[in-house]
Amino acid sequence: MQISRDILTRSYQAMRTIREFEERLHVEFATGEIPGFVHLYCGEEASGVGVCAHLGKTDTIASTHRGHGHCIAKGVAVDGMMAEIYGRRTGVCRGKGGSMHIADLSLGMLGANGIVGGGPPLICGAALSHKLLKDNGVAVAFYGDGASNEGSTLESLNLATVWHLPAVFVVEDNGYGEATGSSYACAGTQKDRAAGFGMPYFECDGTDFFAVYEAAEEAISHARSGKGPAMLHVHLARWYGHFEGDAMSYRVNGEVTKERSERDCLVKFRQRAADVSLLEASVLDEIDAAVKNEIDAAVVAAKKAPLPEAEDLTRDVYVSY
Amino acid sequence: MSKKSFRQAINEALRQEMRRDPRVIIMGEDVAGGRGGTSGVQDAWGGVLGVTKGLLTEFGEDRVLDTPISEASYIGAAAGAAATGLRPVAELMFVDFVGCCLDQIMNQAAKFRYMFGGKARTPLVIRAMYGAGFNAAAQHSQALYPLFTHIPGLKVVVPSSPYEAKGLLIQAIRDDDPVIFLENKVMYDEEEDVPDDPYTIPFGEANLTREGNDVTIVAFGRMVGFANQAADRLEKEGISCTVIDPRTTSPLDSGTILDCVADTGRLVIVDESSPRCNLATDVAALVAEEAFDALKAPIRRVVPPHTPVPFATILENLYLPSVEKIEAAVRSVAAYRVKEEV
Numbered sequence: 001m002q003i004s005r006d007i008l009t010r011s012y013q014a015m016r017t018i019r020e021f022e023e024r025l026h027v028e029f030a031t032g033e034i035p036g037f038v039h040l041y042c043g044e045e046a047s048g049v050g051v052c053a054h055l056g057k058t059d060t061i062a063s064t065h066r067g068h069g070h071c072i073a074k075g076v077a078v079d080g081m082m083a084e085i086y087g088r089r090t091g092v093c094r095g096k097g098g099s100m101h102i103a104d105l106s107l108g109m110l111g112a113n114g115i116v117g118g119g120p121p122l123i124c125g126a127a128l129s130h131k132l133l134k135d136n137g138v139a140v141a142f143y144g145d146g147a148s149n150e151g152s153t154l155e156s157l158n159l160a161t162v163w164h165l166p167a168v169f170v171v172e173d174n175g176y177g178e179a180t181g182s183s184y185a186c187a188g189t190q191k192d193r194a195a196g197f198g199m200p201y202f203e204c205d206g207t208d209f210f211a212v213y214e215a216a217e218e219a220i221s222h223a224r225s226g227k228g229p230a231m232l233h234v235h236l237a238r239w240y241g242h243f244e245g246d247a248m249s250y251r252v253n254g255e256v257t258k259e260r261s262e263r264d265c266l267v268k269f270r271q272r273a274a275d276v277s278l279l280e281a282s283v284l285d286e287i288d289a290a291v292k293n294e295i296d297a298a299v300v301a302a303k304k305a306p307l308p309e310a311e312d313l314t315r316d317v318y319v320s321y
Numbered sequence: 322m323s324k325k326s327f328r329q330a331i332n333e334a335l336r337q338e339m340r341r342d343p344r345v346i347i348m349g350e351d352v353a354g355g356r357g358g359t360s361g362v363q364d365a366w367g368g369v370l371g372v373t374k375g376l377l378t379e380f381g382e383d384r385v386l387d388t389p390i391s392e393a394s395y396i397g398a399a400a401g402a403a404a405t406g407l408r409p410v411a412e413l414m415f416v417d418f419v420g421c422c423l424d425q426i427m428n429q430a431a432k433f434r435y436m437f438g439g440k441a442r443t444p445l446v447i448r449a450m451y452g453a454g455f456n457a458a459a460q461h462s463q464a465l466y467p468l469f470t471h472i473p474g475l476k477v478v479v480p481s482s483p484y485e486a487k488g489l490l491i492q493a494i495r496d497d498d499p500v501i502f503l504e505n506k507v508m509y510d511e512e513e514d515v516p517d518d519p520y521t522i523p524f525g526e527a528n529l530t531r532e533g534n535d536v537t538i539v540a541f542g543r544m545v546g547f548a549n550q551a552a553d554r555l556e557k558e559g560i561s562c563t564v565i566d567p568r569t570t571s572p573l574d575s576g577t578i579l580d581c582v583a584d585t586g587r588l589v590i591v592d593e594s595s596p597r598c599n600l601a602t603d604v605a606a607l608v609a610e611e612a613f614d615a616l617k618a619p620i621r622r623v624v625p626p627h628t629p630v631p632f633a634t635i636l637e638n639l640y641l642p643s644v645e646k647i648e649a650a651v652r653s654v655a656a657y658r659v660k661e662e663v
Contacts, residue, residue, distance in 0.1 A: 094438035121397020155394035316439030
């Protein structure tokens with residue numbers, strides 16, 4: 001597999017940005033300054049980045065409540081995201097969406113989504129737009145193992161197949177739907193579910209960027225070439241709780257520590273880059289430093305940014321009313 | 322101008338907008354019908370009541386999309402397509418089926434623009450049949466426009482005649498917000514003169530179908546016709562009524578309602594939806610708050626009982642508002658006099 005230096009560099013940078021963003025939110029959330037709920041994507045970075053490495057601005061994604069990683073992977077500006085999470089007027093949604101609703105339609109980012117299983121039907125529609133407007137785009141639904149049991153998701157697998165849509169269904173299987181294990185909640189297998197709809201199925205280790213990149217390439221090129229939808233099953237682990245503040249009493253001691261020490265996608269990326277002389281360590285170090293500065297600046301700016309005004313309360317309910 | 326049925330008026334609005342704008346597509350269960358059948362692709366049904374008949378033949382399979390019986394997926398797909406460049410008109414068949422896809426309407430389409438800080442446009446129309454009078458029983462007869470009216474981000478249209486239906490549907494399709502367009506299933510064969518050319522009727526501008534001095538009647542959808550009949554009969558008794566057809570429940574033309582109540586001082590509201598938290602309670606609250614001093618009599622609501630819609634004709638007739646019930650309500654408010662304080 002050949003991956004250009006440019007894609008490798010950008011992908012590492014995106015993964016590192018997600019990691020820094022989320023780790024910083026973990027710290028900042030504990031101070032009580034961030035309102036609402038926050039669901040962190042730490043440990044899952046290679047999935048969003050490995051998939052989005054194959055997507056351009058004319059492609060569409062729909063995300064989940066755990067959406068920061070997908071937003072960054074699709075190119076949403078980090079400072080605008082941070083300001084949004086702090087509920088500031090300078091946020092990408094003017095402080096009216098928050099962590100669970102970050103969207104930028106100009107980048108093909110159809111939104112994080114507070115409703116489990118909310119995205120797959122929307123992605124059928126985005127895929128229909130790509131098909132009828134003939135822009136060669138594909139639409140990708142990210143959803144978790146929890147959402148894989150929603151009727152809306154299963155209906156979408158059917159509709160996308162019936163309509164022969166350029167859609168990819170990416171199941172990010174982190175083993176837990178909130179506090180309930182997927183081994184309990186998911187009957188059968190994702191593979192058999194795809195087969196049940198006559199849909200090609202690909203799977204990969206979601207902590208290995210290169211594995212995700214390769215599997216996503218197959219799934220996305222299948223959809224883009226007009227052969228209909230595909231499913232990509234990404235196995236990964238969630239490093240934090242369902243939401244910040246979750247004590248994770250449903251996981252044995254050491255589970256997360258082991259994941260962090262043995263399956264860190266950034267460590268694995270660096271290892272692979274060094275092993276086959278893809279990128280020099282100094283380049284990656286520079287990225288790490290630059291990302292850290294960017295996140296620092298985003299937090300400082302977000303804390304100083306103006307709050308929404310009273311007039312914002314009733315703005316933008318409708319285009320016109 | 323020619324006589325057209327409610328059904329033909331809607332078909333013509335869809336056809337003319339699909340000719341005007343290639344981004345307009347329709348989707349729904351059996352909007353064409355026949356795909357996968359042994360007769361091959363054809364215009365088999367055109368919707369269960371034939372409203373979309375002929376559109377497949379003119380616009381082809383890409384723009385007239387039959388769906389599986391799978392409301393959550395295709396209503397959500399319509400929302401997603403609307404947010405990404407198409408202008409879908411999705412047919413939900415019976416509005417009661419919203420129970421299978423409310424999330425996609427309530428939590429997705431309705432909220433995109435606000436949640437995303439004004440950056441989304443969702444030019445989506447969802448058409449559905451509503452209303453009792455068809456012996457369709459409890460799961461196929463509801464008048465759920467209050468449910469949609471309650472949700473910020475949605476516009477809700479309840480046309481009262483074929484002329485209104487055509488102009489309001491064209492407006493809905495050209496509108497950049499999600500619109501719920503509700504057609505009373507008993508009215509599809511009603512006819513009146515409807516212009517052949519496309520035209521629009523703006524949202525939030527009520528229509529006065531009768532003008533009088535004594536009592537204001539506000540009625541929605543099919544109830545506008547009932548209210549007109551009641552007003553015509555009452556005129557002969559010497560009670561003159563204004564009848565207001567708000568056309569849209571969201572936005573609601575509260576200004577016209579308040580102006581008319583200021584003139585007549587007496588108000589009857591006719592609403593065939595379930596009586597709690599319906600449009601009648603909404604209008605009553607508006608008037609009680611904004612026009613209390615103008616009122617010369619208590620507000621009367623002509624509404625069904627708080628029950629599911631029954632099946633048997635005798636019960637369904639008892640359930641629905643009727644011309645007679647409206648007449649009785651108007652007579653009572655017209656005769657009402659404030660007791661002199663002792």
